[in-house]
Amino acid sequence: MSDVADRVKKIVVEHLGVDAEKVTDNANFIDDLGADSLDTVELVMAFEEEFNVEIPDDAAETIVTVGDAIKFLEKNAA
Amino acid sequence: MFDLTGRKALVTGATGGIGGAIARALHQQGAIVTLSGTRRSALEELAASLGERVHIVEANLSDKDSVEALVPAAEAAMDGLDILVNNAGVTRDNLFMRMKDEEWDTVIAVNLTAAFRLSRAAVKGMMRRRHGRIVNIGSVVGSTGNPGQGNYAASKAGLIGMTKALAAEVASRNITVNCVAPGFIESPMTDVLNEKQREGILGTIPMGRLGQGDEIASSVVYLASTEAAYVTGHTLHVNGGMAMF
Numbered sequence: 001m002s003d004v005a006d007r008v009k010k011i012v013v014e015h016l017g018v019d020a021e022k023v024t025d026n027a028n029f030i031d032d033l034g035a036d037s038l039d040t041v042e043l044v045m046a047f048e049e050e051f052n053v054e055i056p057d058d059a060a061e062t063i064v065t066v067g068d069a070i071k072f073l074e075k076n077a078a
Numbered sequence: 079m080f081d082l083t084g085r086k087a088l089v090t091g092a093t094g095g096i097g098g099a100i101a102r103a104l105h106q107q108g109a110i111v112t113l114s115g116t117r118r119s120a121l122e123e124l125a126a127s128l129g130e131r132v133h134i135v136e137a138n139l140s141d142k143d144s145v146e147a148l149v150p151a152a153e154a155a156m157d158g159l160d161i162l163v164n165n166a167g168v169t170r171d172n173l174f175m176r177m178k179d180e181e182w183d184t185v186i187a188v189n190l191t192a193a194f195r196l197s198r199a200a201v202k203g204m205m206r207r208r209h210g211r212i213v214n215i216g217s218v219v220g221s222t223g224n225p226g227q228g229n230y231a232a233s234k235a236g237l238i239g240m241t242k243a244l245a246a247e248v249a250s251r252n253i254t255v256n257c258v259a260p261g262f263i264e265s266p267m268t269d270v271l272n273e274k275q276r277e278g279i280l281g282t283i284p285m286g287r288l289g290q291g292d293e294i295a296s297s298v299v300y301l302a303s304t305e306a307a308y309v310t311g312h313t314l315h316v317n318g319g320m321a322m323f
Contacts (some may be wrong), residue, residue: 038250042205 004051004077005070011046012066015039025067033066043069051077080303083108086156087302088149090139090196091166093120095265096215099291100163100298105131107299109161112152139166139192140184149199158207161302162200164193164237165215169267171226182229189233194240197255201248210253211302214241215294218261218317234259238313245311254310256301261317263289285318 009023018033029035029043044060047053051073055063063069087104091097092113105111105128112133113121125132133155137148153159167189170181197212204210219227220234238257245255262268262279268288271279280286297316300306315323 036250038205038247045202 002070002074004074007050008047008066008070008073011050012043012069015043015046023066025065025070027066028064029066030064047073053077079305080107080299082161082299082302085109085160085302086112086152086158087161087163088112088114088135088152088156088159088196088200089163089165090114090137090148090192093117093124094165094167095267096260096263096291096294097163097165098124099295100165100215102128103292103295103299104161104163104302107303109302110156112155114148114152115166139188142195145192145195146199149196153203159200159203160207160209161211161213162196163213163215163298163302164196166192167215167217167230167233169227169230171230173226174228177228185229185233186236189230190236190240193237197240197244201244201253204253205248205251208252210248210251211306212241212244212253212255213298213301214238214255214257215298216241216257216259216313218259218315218321220259221313221315221323222321241313242311249310252307254301254306256306256309256311257313258294258297258301259313259315259317260294261289261315261320263291263294265291283318283320285320287318289316289318 012023013020016033016035027033029040044055048055053076063072087109089097089101092101093115101111101113110131112135113124114135114137115121116138118136121134125134135148135151138144168185170185172181193214214237216237217234219231220238223231241255241257294316297314
């Protein structure tokens with residue numbers, strides 16, 4: 001597992017209060033991890049802070065699974 | 079009832095007539111209070127009169143950087159923020175046709191845009207802590223309008239709309255957002271009225287007197303309390319009956 005993946009999963013576990021084993025690449029934030037729309041906004045903001053990157057609204061909309069977040073941040077974070 | 083022991087509150091415009099009363103009342107209910115304003119000496123004087131559990135963060139709300147720094151500074155000083163009172167306000171009265179862009183811009187910046195930025199910053203931590211109270215101090219004029227106050231009325235009406243929108247967004251996180259809309263209150267802002275204006279105003283107030291800062295402050299205490307947990311998006315008019323909604 002990449003360093004980015006580790007950090008992403010840690011943030012998801014912390015913010016949503018879910019078990020780490022549930023946070024797989026395929027896990028959908030809303031359907032599988034019980035997030036609501038505000039949670040997803042909070043997650044995006046936490047990713048921005050952790051990776052010091054800006055995630056535009058249209059990109060944020062495409063991040064629906066844990067894997068989506070990892071892929072986006074691996075590509076865009078310095 | 080209305081115990082605020084250990085709650086952490088930030089009050090903007092704390093050296094004003096109403097702001098000072100709000101800070102005092104929150105403090106009296108047990109809250110830790112950060113006083114914000116532009117006049118250092120007046121802030122220190124108020125802090126000294128309150129004693130313990132008080133912090134000071136100077137801020138100029140017409141300056142974006144100063145606004146952005148305020149909530150983080152208050153959170154650092156108090157180790158959190160439970161209650162934000164957007165009280166600071168200015169007037170630049172002028173008849174509409176004579177109103178300068180600068181008079182419009184200043185009033186909107188301090189009364190509305192600063193409240194937006196401070197609320198945006200405060201809500202972040204409140205979401206995480208799953209608790210928060212935001213109280214915006216509006217004005218009866220935001221609902222009734224007032225000649226010579228196109229800018230002020232717009233800013234205060236804007237606060238009411240903003241209050242409702244934000245309240246809907248964050249309600250699920252136990253954060254309430256409400257507005258207290260004072261009528262005419264004894265304060266430096268109304269001290270400038272001459273005797274004739276004052277009489278004219280009193281004629282429109284069924285209660286026959288101006289309000290006191292304390293009477294606004296007690297409404298803020300209520301909305302900041304646990305007891306008001308189910309009240310959100312509301313505008314509480316405190317105006318001696320001069321306008322009823």
